[in-house]
Amino acid sequence: MSFLKSFLMFLCLMAGLVGTGAAQSDLESLRPLVNALAEGKYKETQKQIGDLAATGNPAVAPALEALGAGELFFRKSDKQVFIAKKAGKGYALSDPLTLEDAGETGRRAVTKIKVNNNLRRVIRSALGSLTLLAPDPKVRMAAAEAVFKAKDPEAIESLEAAIAKEIDDDVRLVMEQARAAAVLNSDGSDGDKLEAIETLASMGNREALSLLIGLRDSSEGEVQQAATRAVNTINKSLALWDNAQNIWYGISLGSVLLLAAIGLAITFGVMGVINMAHGEMVMIGAYVTFVVQELIRSSAPGLFEYSLFIALPLAFLVSGAIGVGIERGVIRWLYGRPLETLLATWGISLILQQAVRSIFGPTNREVGNPDWMSGAFELGQLTITYNRMWIVVFAILVFAGLMLVLKKTSFGLFTRAVTQNRRMAASMGIRTPWIDAMTFGLGSGIAGIAGVALSQIDNVSPNLGQGYIIDSFMVVVFGGVGNLWGTLVGAMTLGVVNKFLEPYAGAVLGKILVLVFIILFIQKRPRGLFALKGRAVEA
Amino acid sequence: MKKTLTGLALAGLMTSTFAGLSYAQEETIKVGILHSLSGTMAISETTLKDAMLMLIEEQNKKGGVLGKKLEAVVVDPASDWPLFAEKARELIEVNGVDAVFGCWTSVSRKSVLPVFEELNSLLFYPVQYEGEESQRNVFYTGAAPNTQAIPAVDYLMSEEGGSVERWVLAGTDYVYPRTTNKILEAYLKSKGVAEEDIMINYTPFGHSDWQTIVSDIKTFGSAGKKTAVVSTINGDANVPFYKELGNAGIKAEDIPVVAFSVGEEELAGLDTAPLVGHLAAWNYFQSADTDANAEFIETWQAFTGDEDRVTNDPMEASYIGFNMWVEAVEKAGTTDADAVIDAIVGVSVPNLTGGYSAMMPNHHITKPVLIGEIQEDGQFETVWETSGLVGGDAWSDYLEGSKDLISDWRAPMSCGNFNVKTGKCGGSDS
Numbered sequence: 001m002s003f004l005k006s007f008l009m010f011l012c013l014m015a016g017l018v019g020t021g022a023a024q025s026d027l028e029s030l031r032p033l034v035n036a037l038a039e040g041k042y043k044e045t046q047k048q049i050g051d052l053a054a055t056g057n058p059a060v061a062p063a064l065e066a067l068g069a070g071e072l073f074f075r076k077s078d079k080q081v082f083i084a085k086k087a088g089k090g091y092a093l094s095d096p097l098t099l100e101d102a103g104e105t106g107r108r109a110v111t112k113i114k115v116n117n118n119l120r121r122v123i124r125s126a127l128g129s130l131t132l133l134a135p136d137p138k139v140r141m142a143a144a145e146a147v148f149k150a151k152d153p154e155a156i157e158s159l160e161a162a163i164a165k166e167i168d169d170d171v172r173l174v175m176e177q178a179r180a181a182a183v184l185n186s187d188g189s190d191g192d193k194l195e196a197i198e199t200l201a202s203m204g205n206r207e208a209l210s211l212l213i214g215l216r217d218s219s220e221g222e223v224q225q226a227a228t229r230a231v232n233t234i235n236k237s238l239a240l241w242d243n244a245q246n247i248w249y250g251i252s253l254g255s256v257l258l259l260a261a262i263g264l265a266i267t268f269g270v271m272g273v274i275n276m277a278h279g280e281m282v283m284i285g286a287y288v289t290f291v292v293q294e295l296i297r298s299s300a301p302g303l304f305e306y307s308l309f310i311a312l313p314l315a316f317l318v319s320g321a322i323g324v325g326i327e328r329g330v331i332r333w334l335y336g337r338p339l340e341t342l343l344a345t346w347g348i349s350l351i352l353q354q355a356v357r358s359i360f361g362p363t364n365r366e367v368g369n370p371d372w373m374s375g376a377f378e379l380g381q382l383t384i385t386y387n388r389m390w391i392v393v394f395a396i397l398v399f400a401g402l403m404l405v406l407k408k409t410s411f412g413l414f415t416r417a418v419t420q421n422r423r424m425a426a427s428m429g430i431r432t433p434w435i436d437a438m439t440f441g442l443g444s445g446i447a448g449i450a451g452v453a454l455s456q457i458d459n460v461s462p463n464l465g466q467g468y469i470i471d472s473f474m475v476v477v478f479g480g481v482g483n484l485w486g487t488l489v490g491a492m493t494l495g496v497v498n499k500f501l502e503p504y505a506g507a508v509l510g511k512i513l514v515l516v517f518i519i520l521f522i523q524k525r526p527r528g529l530f531a532l533k534g535r536a537v538e539a
Numbered sequence: 540m541k542k543t544l545t546g547l548a549l550a551g552l553m554t555s556t557f558a559g560l561s562y563a564q565e566e567t568i569k570v571g572i573l574h575s576l577s578g579t580m581a582i583s584e585t586t587l588k589d590a591m592l593m594l595i596e597e598q599n600k601k602g603g604v605l606g607k608k609l610e611a612v613v614v615d616p617a618s619d620w621p622l623f624a625e626k627a628r629e630l631i632e633v634n635g636v637d638a639v640f641g642c643w644t645s646v647s648r649k650s651v652l653p654v655f656e657e658l659n660s661l662l663f664y665p666v667q668y669e670g671e672e673s674q675r676n677v678f679y680t681g682a683a684p685n686t687q688a689i690p691a692v693d694y695l696m697s698e699e700g701g702s703v704e705r706w707v708l709a710g711t712d713y714v715y716p717r718t719t720n721k722i723l724e725a726y727l728k729s730k731g732v733a734e735e736d737i738m739i740n741y742t743p744f745g746h747s748d749w750q751t752i753v754s755d756i757k758t759f760g761s762a763g764k765k766t767a768v769v770s771t772i773n774g775d776a777n778v779p780f781y782k783e784l785g786n787a788g789i790k791a792e793d794i795p796v797v798a799f800s801v802g803e804e805e806l807a808g809l810d811t812a813p814l815v816g817h818l819a820a821w822n823y824f825q826s827a828d829t830d831a832n833a834e835f836i837e838t839w840q841a842f843t844g845d846e847d848r849v850t851n852d853p854m855e856a857s858y859i860g861f862n863m864w865v866e867a868v869e870k871a872g873t874t875d876a877d878a879v880i881d882a883i884v885g886v887s888v889p890n891l892t893g894g895y896s897a898m899m900p901n902h903h904i905t906k907p908v909l910i911g912e913i914q915e916d917g918q919f920e921t922v923w924e925t926s927g928l929v930g931g932d933a934w935s936d937y938l939e940g941s942k943d944l945i946s947d948w949r950a951p952m953s954c955g956n957f958n959v960k961t962g963k964c965g966g967s968d969s
Contacts, residue, residue, distance in 0.1 A: 042699060042922075070815075070914065116912060116922040117816045118701055121792040149793070206761035214763030249750045256748070354577055362576075362585040364778060364808025374813075376786055383757075385786040388750070458747045459778040459808060463579055467745045502751045507742040508712050 027059055027097045034063050034096050035081050037113050038074035045113065046122055053126035056158075061130050063096035068123040072096065073110040084110055125150030132162040132175070140171050148178035151211065153186035177203055184215050193223050201230035205381055209234045241381040246499050252388040254495025255395035258488060259454065260468040261475035262399060263447035265487040267323075267440055269476050270419050273331055274342045277349035278472060279465025280356075281323060281444045285315035285451020286460045287356060290365045305370045308452060315448040322352075323444020327437045335436075349465070357462045367455040387456050394453050399488055402446060406484070415439050419482070478518050480528030489529055494518075567610040568603070568874055570595060571630035573641025573651070573662075578618025579745070583774055583853075584643045586804060587665060588613060590854045591640050593842040594861045604865050605872070612636055620650045627651040631658045637874035638663065638864050640857060645669060645714045652677065659876050663864060665856035667799060667821075669718035673933035673946035673955035675880065679903045680860035680896075681853060682822055683931035684722045688769070690908040691797050691820035692723060694923050695767045696730065700910075701795065705736045705766040707756050712741040716771035719799070723769060725937040736764065746776045749783040757787065760794045768796040777805050781814055791816025791912070802851035806917045814913045822892070822906040823855035824919040829893040849917070855891050862888040863898055884949055894928060901946035901955075903931025 128146030479490025710716025867883035911919030
């Protein structure tokens with residue numbers, strides 16, 4: 001995103017530069033080349049892009065950029081090419097070279113110049129070599145990365161020129177790597193290639209590995225030996241990173257499980273209610289997020305980045321209120337009768353699903369990721385996606401918050417008192433039915449905010465909850481009923497074990513193995529990892 | 540076309556006895572709709588139920604069939620496979636429907652097959668499937684592997700598609716992906732792709748944690764050869780899969796994903812900006828630029844009262860199947876199953892992509908194959924299409940045991956699995 005912004009700034013700058021004086025005639029000489037894009041199919045377009053790039057004139061960059069983004073159109077009447085942006089029912093046109101405003105037009109008057117993946121690739125590398133000398137280091141960085149991917153020997157010269165002028169160390173490094181990639185692909189001397197192999201080997205990532213494997217399989221003699229050595233070194237270090245990656249994936253899966261299960265740890269673990277409608281509370285939380293985002297989109301688009309923060313309390317309240325309703329309406333009549341509770345809550349879950357289906361329709365609803373939840377960053381050779389990272393953080397916060405509520409507030413004290421000895425608590429003047437309802441509401445509300453988080457990584461459909469209910473019960477039972485720490489450890493263990501099994505056993509078998517493991521574990525320790533001790537157990 | 544239809548309808552009206560005319564007003568032809576309206580598959584199938592209701596309503600506006608109005612009978616098999624068989628029986632025996640439009644998953648279709656055979660009724664099945672089947676009472680208006688999967692792979696292998704040499708076949712763990720991948724694997728090997736250049740991966744239904752698999756794909760793609768993913772991942776699991784792909788920065792220019800189960804409807808739940816360029820292979824895209832399609836979309840959006848509602852390939856397959864049935868009934872002059880089965884082979888109706896689709900003797904239809912790239916607005920842009928129509932092949936030419944079989948339901952052969960080697964009807968075993 002920030003790249004795009006800086007690119008636009010660069011474009012404006014370019015426009016300012018080329019808009020003045022003598023450059024004007026220079027621009028007009030490019031126009032036939034740009035207008036040529038209106039003719040022909042993919043094959044011809046590819047040639048035309050090559051012609052544009054061959055001018056080496058950065059002024060064609062905006063046109064190429066627009067072409068890649070599918071925003072380059074030609075007017076049907078005179079085959080003039082324009083950059084077109086959606087505006088109302090039609091398009092706002094601007095000149096592809098001067099970037100001057102060229103008025104608006106109806107949808108039918110212009111035709112989009114089609115691009116496919118192949119062309120996007122060609123455009124990317126053409127843009128790369130054109131913008132290597134751009135004033136903004138971010139644009140230069142992106143350009144260097146694009147040239148690296150293109151590994152075009154013809155770019156070596158312009159890369160060397162750019163490296164000589166580069167002042168930013170990071171950008172220069174990427175440029176040198178791009179040069180190395182291009183050298184490997186060229187007819188250069190063995191000496192040059194050996195040097196290039198060294199540069200790539202020091203990168204140590206998969207892109208370098210891909211290039212080196214290609215070289216290993218296609219070269220001979222000294223170069224091949226050096227490439228083989230480099231491949232082996234990279235493979236060795238990547239194997240280590242793989243383990244780190246599995247652990248991270250495990251923690252990430254564990255945090256999702258924790259979020260889904262932690263509400264259940266209260267309703268099932270603490271209160272002993274087998275709540276089959278728990279998954280639907282999660283689903284309702286996700287739908288609250290959807291509604292909030294819809295409202296924001298239609299009335300206050302500027303707030304979109306904060307939509308999740310707005311959705312959190314609302315999801316808690318809505319799911320919590322429904323939870324209280326279920327407890328008051330159904331479950332309180334069924335305390336002490338687990339089988340009937342199970343069946344009744346199962347029925348409630350079906351009713352809730354169908355209700356959501358009737359209101360919102362059966363299809364998936366789009367819940368957008370705010371910018372700060374999109375994309376990924378690299379940590380060594382680990383790719384960590386932002387949405388997963390924030391969910392891990394969020395899960396820990398929810399856990400800590402819940403712990404605080406249960407241990408440090410009077411409501412928490414009452415809850416623990418009621419679950420440990422209901423009659424004694426009642427004699428002390430605690431309104432036990434009220435505490436029951438509130439505790440159930442708390443568990444449901446927590447499920448609701450879990451739904452807000454899950455809406456970022458999963459489908460928002462009426463079936464959302466079903467996918468999590470089994471896993472949630474597994475986590476709670478495995479961790480030990482009635483113990484939040486058990487839920488935490490249980491979720492993390494299951495997550496990590498799952499992720500270490502998956503590469504070897506596959507996702508399907510991995511799941512089965514985890515289930516078998518839990519069954520065996522429960523045989524050995526029927527009360528889970530952290531069993532409650534003392535009189536409460538017998539009660 | 541419309542003229543001949545109404546002409547036929549008029550002719551039908553006149554031939555129906557004068558005595559019958561007086562109560563023709565009340566008498567209706569019943570059509571069954573067997574799509575899940577609850578449970579996991581409701582997400583996809585509810586749309587088809589609505590599409591069928593719309594088609595029936597439109598047909599009634601044109602005067603119905605054989606001078607009688609059509610009446611839709613909707614049942615809900617609730618994504619429960621054995622219930623499909625019960626509901627099918629209920630439709631035919633209790634409600635007395637003359638044809639059934641329905642099913643989505645292969646397992647639901649397999650579950651109703653014996654019912655349609657026993658009660659000799661008609662089923663129109665509108666979804667792409669794995670092939671290896673041809674039944675007398677069933678008409679397959681969706682794609683078979685050779686009208687979807689094989690052309691998609693051909694495209695990716697071509698220079699225009701990126702000259703892909705390494706393949707990830709990723710699918711949900713059930714019959715359609717497994718059979719399709721088996722066919723694709725055999726096909727790729729016949730094209731000289733080495734064993735180590737094919738990675739096959741299956742995931743459970745509704746899989747939501749794609750981190751490991753996406754990173755495996757990245758690793759597999761970094762072996763110095765152009766790599767593509769062929770996805771037979773089903774419905775619900777696609778959203779988290781594509782979200783993970785987008786976030787992990789796998790660009791279509793580097794590792795394209797071509798999907799066989801992702802259409803406009805599935806993309807409706809997704810932000811498609813990071814997915815631009817990933818592909819899907821279908822026989823229809825909403826973006827098809829024809830008058831028939833524009834009219835269809837308009838009717839659909841008016842019918843659902845939602846001007847953003849999208850159309851998709853199985854809807855077009857329902858449209859074609861329904862029109863074929865109408866035409867065959869008009870041609871036969873009756874709704875009797877045997878007469879319609881005889882009449883429908885060779886019937887050809889306009890599809891929405893600007894051509895005509897015809898019912899073939901193997902009960903599959905001819906269709907164009909389109910490859911589309913996902914655009915930022917959630918639509919597909921066709922980047923490649925077959926030059927003509929391709930006929931659906933019931934028995935794949937790339938599988939042992941299946942390649943010797945042909946299907947032809949016309950007399951005198953009347954066989955769904957005729958073995959050309961042994962010269963007998965009855966599959967590969969006989």
